[in-house]
Amino acid sequence: MDEGGGRQTxxxxxxxxxxxxxELVTGVxxxxxxxxxxxxxxALGFEVAQLLVVGDRPxxxxxxxxQCADAGCVLVVTSGGLGPTADDLTGEVVARxxxxxxxxxxxxxxxxxxxxxxxxxxxxxPDARDxxxxxxxxxxxxxxxxxxxxxxxxxxxxxxxxPLVVVLPGPPRELTGMxxxxxxxxxMKVLLADVPAAAGRxxxxxxxxxxxxxxTLRALELERDLSPVEVTTCLRRSELEVDLRPQxxxxxxxxxxxxxxxxxxxxxxxxxxxxSTDELLARALLGRGWTVATAESCTxxxxxGRLVDRPGSSAYVLGGIVSYSNGAKTSLxxxxxxxxxTYGAVSPEVARAMADGARTALGADVGIGITGVAGPxxxxxxxxxxxxxxxxxxxxxxxxxxxxxxxxxxxxxxDRSVDAGMHLLLRAVTG
Amino acid sequence: MDEGGGRQTxxxxxxxxxxxxxELVTGVxxxxxxxxxxxxxxALGFEVAQLLVVGDRPxxxxxxxxQCADAGCVLVVTSGGLGPTADDLTGEVVARxxxxxxxxxxxxxxxxxxxxxxxxxxxxxPDARDxxxxxxxxxxxxxxxxxxxxxxxxxxxxxxxxPLVVVLPGPPRELTGMxxxxxxxxxMKVLLADVPAAAGRxxxxxxxxxxxxxxTLRALELERDLSPVEVTTCLRRSELEVDLRPQxxxxxxxxxxxxxxxxxxxxxxxxxxxxSTDELLARALLGRGWTVATAESCTxxxxxGRLVDRPGSSAYVLGGIVSYSNGAKTSLxxxxxxxxxTYGAVSPEVARAMADGARTALGADVGIGITGVAGPxxxxxxxxxxxxxxxxxxxxxxxxxxxxxxxxxxxxxxDRSVDAGMHLLLRAVTG
Numbered sequence: 001m002d003e004g005g006g007r008q009t010x011x012x013x014x015x016x017x018x019x020x021x022x023e024l025v026t027g028v029x030x031x032x033x034x035x036x037x038x039x040x041x042x043a044l045g046f047e048v049a050q051l052l053v054v055g056d057r058p059x060x061x062x063x064x065x066x067q068c069a070d071a072g073c074v075l076v077v078t079s080g081g082l083g084p085t086a087d088d089l090t091g092e093v094v095a096r097x098x099x100x101x102x103x104x105x106x107x108x109x110x111x112x113x114x115x116x117x118x119x120x121x122x123x124x125x126p127d128a129r130d131x132x133x134x135x136x137x138x139x140x141x142x143x144x145x146x147x148x149x150x151x152x153x154x155x156x157x158x159x160x161x162x163p164l165v166v167v168l169p170g171p172p173r174e175l176t177g178m179x180x181x182x183x184x185x186x187x188m189k190v191l192l193a194d195v196p197a198a199a200g201r202x203x204x205x206x207x208x209x210x211x212x213x214x215x216t217l218r219a220l221e222l223e224r225d226l227s228p229v230e231v232t233t234c235l236r237r238s239e240l241e242v243d244l245r246p247q248x249x250x251x252x253x254x255x256x257x258x259x260x261x262x263x264x265x266x267x268x269x270x271x272x273x274x275x276s277t278d279e280l281l282a283r284a285l286l287g288r289g290w291t292v293a294t295a296e297s298c299t300x301x302x303x304x305g306r307l308v309d310r311p312g313s314s315a316y317v318l319g320g321i322v323s324y325s326n327g328a329k330t331s332l333x334x335x336x337x338x339x340x341x342t343y344g345a346v347s348p349e350v351a352r353a354m355a356d357g358a359r360t361a362l363g364a365d366v367g368i369g370i371t372g373v374a375g376p377x378x379x380x381x382x383x384x385x386x387x388x389x390x391x392x393x394x395x396x397x398x399x400x401x402x403x404x405x406x407x408x409x410x411x412x413x414x415d416r417s418v419d420a421g422m423h424l425l426l427r428a429v430t431g
Numbered sequence: 432m433d434e435g436g437g438r439q440t441x442x443x444x445x446x447x448x449x450x451x452x453x454e455l456v457t458g459v460x461x462x463x464x465x466x467x468x469x470x471x472x473x474a475l476g477f478e479v480a481q482l483l484v485v486g487d488r489p490x491x492x493x494x495x496x497x498q499c500a501d502a503g504c505v506l507v508v509t510s511g512g513l514g515p516t517a518d519d520l521t522g523e524v525v526a527r528x529x530x531x532x533x534x535x536x537x538x539x540x541x542x543x544x545x546x547x548x549x550x551x552x553x554x555x556x557p558d559a560r561d562x563x564x565x566x567x568x569x570x571x572x573x574x575x576x577x578x579x580x581x582x583x584x585x586x587x588x589x590x591x592x593x594p595l596v597v598v599l600p601g602p603p604r605e606l607t608g609m610x611x612x613x614x615x616x617x618x619m620k621v622l623l624a625d626v627p628a629a630a631g632r633x634x635x636x637x638x639x640x641x642x643x644x645x646x647t648l649r650a651l652e653l654e655r656d657l658s659p660v661e662v663t664t665c666l667r668r669s670e671l672e673v674d675l676r677p678q679x680x681x682x683x684x685x686x687x688x689x690x691x692x693x694x695x696x697x698x699x700x701x702x703x704x705x706x707s708t709d710e711l712l713a714r715a716l717l718g719r720g721w722t723v724a725t726a727e728s729c730t731x732x733x734x735x736g737r738l739v740d741r742p743g744s745s746a747y748v749l750g751g752i753v754s755y756s757n758g759a760k761t762s763l764x765x766x767x768x769x770x771x772x773t774y775g776a777v778s779p780e781v782a783r784a785m786a787d788g789a790r791t792a793l794g795a796d797v798g799i800g801i802t803g804v805a806g807p808x809x810x811x812x813x814x815x816x817x818x819x820x821x822x823x824x825x826x827x828x829x830x831x832x833x834x835x836x837x838x839x840x841x842x843x844x845x846d847r848s849v850d851a852g853m854h855l856l857l858r859a860v861t862g
Contacts, residue, residue: 023665025479027470028674030461034484039458048456049491053465053482060480060502067498071491085645128649173839214516218559234454243459294732294753300739301725301732304753308731311807311841319759322725322735322751324744328793332752332763362759376742408604410742 011247013195015046015075016068016163018054018061020090021170024080025055032172033079040179041077042245045195049073056087065097065165073163075191077182080170082152084132091155094167095140098159102138108145108153109137115151144185149177156185164191196248201258202274205240206423208265213242216264220257229254238419239270239277277422278310284429285316285366290394292425293364294320295333295354297345298372298388299414303421318362323354333357333369344383346371348403351389359393366428368392370421372406374413388417392428400428442678444626446477446506447499447594449485449492451521452601455511456486463603464510471610472508473676476626480504487518496528496596504594506622511601513583515563522586525598526571529590533569539576539584540568546582575616580608587616595622627679632689633705634673637854639696641666644673647695651688660685669850670701670708708853709741715860716747716797721825723856724795725751726764726785728776729803729819730845734852749793754785764788764800775814777802779834782820790824797859799823801852803837805844819848823859831859 017037024031034051041048049071054060061081068076081090095102112133136152139145146154152174155167166182168175182188210233217231228250232243242261246254262272270277285292294304304320307313321332326345329335335353343349354369372388379385389403402424406416448468455462465482472479480502485491492512499507512521526533543564567583570576577585583605586598597613599606613619641664648662659681663674673692677685693703701708716723725735735751738744752763757776760766766784774780785800803819810816820834833855837847 022661022663023674024466025469025482026473026663026674026676027466027468027479028663028665028672029667030463030466032461035455035458035461037458038456042457047486048458049485050495051456051484053484054480055478063498063502064481067494071494230453232453232457232459234459236460241459243454243457245457296732299736300748301727301735301751301753304732304755305730305736305845308753308755308805309842314755314809317731317755319755319763320732320753321763322732322739322753324735324739324748324750325793328750332750332792361763362756374739378745411740414736 012045012047013075013191014049014071014073015041015077016049016071016073017041017051018064018068018076018078019052019170020054020056020061020078020080022055022087024053031079033168033170033175036172036176037077037079041075043198043200044192045198046075056081056089058089058093061090061093062097065094069162075166076163077166077168079168079175082136082154082167082169084129084136084151088135090167091136091138091140094155094157094165098140098157098162098165100140100142100157100159103141104134105137105139105145108139109133112136112148112151112153115148144187146178146181146185149174154178154182156182156187158187164188199246199251199254201244201254201272203242203244203258203261203272204270204274204276205242205265205268206238206270206277208240208268210235210240212265213240213261216261220260224253224256226253226257229257231257237277238416277419277426278306281422281426281429282310282313282316284426288365288429290365290429291316291318291363292366292368293318293358293362294421295329295358295367295369296320296322297324297329297354297370298374299370299417299421300324302414303368303370303418306418306422318364321358321361329354329357333361346373346383346387346389348389348391348401351391351403352393352399352401355391355393359395365396366392366394366425368421368425368428370417372413372417374417375410386413388413388420390417390420390424392421392424394428398428398431400424400431443476443478444506444622445480445502445504446472446508447480447502447504448472448482449495449499449507449509450483450601451485451487451492451509451511453486453518455484462510464599464601464606467603467607468508468510472506474629474631475623476629477506487512487520489520489524492521492524493528496525500593506597507594508597508599510599510606513567513585513598513600515560515567515582519566521598522567522569522571525586525588525596529571529588529593529596531571531573531588531590534572535565536568536570536576539570540564543567543579543582543584546579575618577609577612577616579605581605585609585613587613587618589618595619630677630682630685632675632685632703634675634689634692634703635701635705635707636671636673636696636699637669637701637708639671639699641671643696644671644692647692651691655684655687657684657688660688662688668708669847669854708850708857709737712853712857712860713741713744713747715857719796719860721796721860722747722749722794723797723799724749724789724793725852726760726789726798726800727751727753728755728760728785728801729805730801730848730852731755733845734799734801734849737849737853749795752789752792760785760788764792777804777814777818777820779820779822779832782822782834783824783830783832786822786824790826796827797823797825797856799852799856799859801848803844803848805841805848807841817844819844819851821848821851821855823852823855825859829859829862831855831862 144156359367375385575587786798790798806816
């Protein structure tokens with residue numbers, strides 16, 4: 001395996017992901033399979049060398065497979081191009097790449113025909129359908145066939161001397177559904193036996209900057225050699241996620257580093273085991289047997305939507321009120337019209353009255369109010385675009401409030417306000 | 432330009448996108464720049480050959496650039512790796528790829544230092560900061576420097592005989608902000624002068640299947656040669672988007688095809704010019720001077736959130752009620768408790784009462800009610816997971832209702848319910 005001269009220590013076996021589809025190279029849709037597979041492969045202990053998106057063009061797909069081999073990959077996972085139509089060419093191209101003949105598999109044809117027959121189709125062209133099914137039943141000699149989750153079977157192909165190729169369908173549900181079967185296939189099991197466990201760690205912070213983590217890492221490097229741990233930081237949902245991935249032999253260093261990072265920024269730590277704020281809040285509400293209600297202005301229902309994202313949330317979410325207009329704030333949440341006149345609809349006072357109003361209107365234990373200027377219009381010097389007031393109150397008398405200017409465009413302000421609301425709720429419930 | 436032997440007609444100049452970042456190859460986050468750039472490049476008239484995601488490893492980045500050149504690309508756009516730290520290596524690797532020396536640009540260093548000084552940093556390490564700024568001021572000889580949008584400058588590099596390389600920063604806001612400057616640079620203008628206009632067309636349908644479009648295309652191919660038009664279909668937000676991209680000389684065929692597709696599935700057509708349902712609904716509400724209010728159960732506020740996505744939506748969105756509990760349906764929306772007992776909380780009757788209740792509670796012209804079983808729990812044989820009832824009513828007496836079983840998991844059911852709600856509102860307002 002040639003891993004290239006520039007890398008300091010050759011480490012983990014490399015894998016690559018190849019995603020096909022014309023709609024992906026024209027930007028019509030964003031691919032979701034790549035990040036999913038990259039995460040799975042990393043968790044299995046591979047180093048992901050590259051993710052490659054190509055259109056439905058056989059030469060480009062063939063070139064992509066060669067590139068993965070050239071990058072020293074022992075595994076290539078492909079997604080897409082397994083359908084019944086002429087531009088679905090992955091099976092054929094992979095067979096050619098592997099130097100294997102395509103063979104017709106009559107038992108597979110019958111299985112696919114059976115599945116296809118279950119779908120009532122408006123497309124009443126039996127000849128075209130049969131031709132499509134026959135095409136899908138062509139299998140590179142010696143390949144393992146993975147049972148269809150939708151209509152298309154997957155493949156595990158072992159080229160002589162090249163990387164193992166796992167061929168999966170493009171629809172995300174079919175791909176994720178077929179993945180366990182692919183992992184359980186004979187050739188994958190043999191390959192995985194030689195992959196060292198990943199032993200990754202993830203810490204989550206709210207309110208910590210990448211620069212602060214970088215400074216802490218520089219200080220810690222003076223105490224211990226951290227080169228066998230790859231550290232990645234990433235802001236997601238306003239939280240800084242710090243990913244630690246040890247190379248084989250670096251597990252102790254990763255453990256030590258995780259403990260140090262957790263201790264040195266303890267006040268801003270959400271979790272040291274990757275648990276999300278949403279999960280922590282759900283646990284806290286269920287633990288106390290509390291219910292929650294929302295009152296939202298600038299976030300327009302997105303905080304309520306985030307709360308009910310979680311299956312089983314009906315146990316603690318009673319509902320909410322989207323009071324986009326001032327009239328709704330008064331009539332539905334009981335915010336006094338004089339308060340709005342005196343302090344403005346976007347004010348800490350109104351946010352608190354909204355929180356109390358939501359609690360009262362829905363009979364909840366915890367209420368949260370969010371009001372802000374999402375933009376692009378409506379800003380003033382005193383209350384510019386991005387100025388958001390949040391307040392969470394509980395029936396037991398806890399009040400947690402925050403007002404701040406959130407940077408970014410309209411969508412950013414709203415998303416970050418929802419994030420801030422989740423954190424405020426967590427503090428109100430656990431505080 | 433070698434476009435490979437397997438493609439029938441060599442057409443448009445090819446471009447590629449290279450995205451760098453360890454967090455992208457580990458699946459920590461999904462890249463957003465790739466689809467954005469692919470869409471821009473396609474709109475400019477390029478054929479996007481590939482999108483390549485690699486980690487922060489110089490050899491992998493160098494190999495990616497070579498792959499793009501091998502694929503016959505005349506343009507490569509890179510994203511990421513322009514920061515001040517040691518693993519930000521794009522400038523250096525691109526210079527080596529282009530065979531150009533890196534030169535220190537003192538004026539640029541001053542400009543970056545000025546910008547960096549404006550950011551209050553917790554990281555009080557002036558030496559490290561200065562070293563970072565100096566690194567960012569290294570420019571391949573002869574390259575065009577693109578002014579920083581954040582702190583990192585971009586580059587336009589013209590290798591001798593190789594593809595033009597546009598080097599952009601990774602943060603999406605910086606990348607999209609710098610793109611117009613990149614397009615206006617001398618070398619890009621020269622390149623773009625030779626790119627034929629894209630002249631793409633997009634049709635949107637709601638309730639049409641890909642199989643139906645495929646059948647129509649087969650029928651139309653008997654009438655006219657459609658090979659100079661690339662047709663891509665893609666389901667997004669429950670709508671089937673049909674993209675038509677003509678090769679140079681295929682513009683007439685694309686026009687004809689767009690007109691035929693629009694006429695043959697007119698009943699399900701949303702728009703023949705790419706206009707979205709959200710935009711059509713906003714226009715219709717503004718046109719009539721109507722206001723809207725929502726009552727949501729299973730979608731938990733996401734429909735209200737979708738409505739206020741659009742800047743200026745406060746002109747027609749009054750607000751909404753998330754009545755996740757039955758008590759909230761009765762107390763806030765006036766849904767009679769007996770109705771819930773008789774028909775169940777998920778029923779066409781309750782959906783209609785919710786729509787009326789939202790209208791009344793908020794004093795709106797149009798109301799919508801959504802109630803359904805999002806799952807994974809709560810399904811019954813009569814009302815399985817995915818069963819959703821929607822109803823939109825207007826003060827003028829229009830009632831548009833729908834109940835159906837929506838396939839997919841909890842998130843799918845909720846997202847598709849929101850899509851269905853937007854369509855129902857559009858029908859109620861325009862019907």
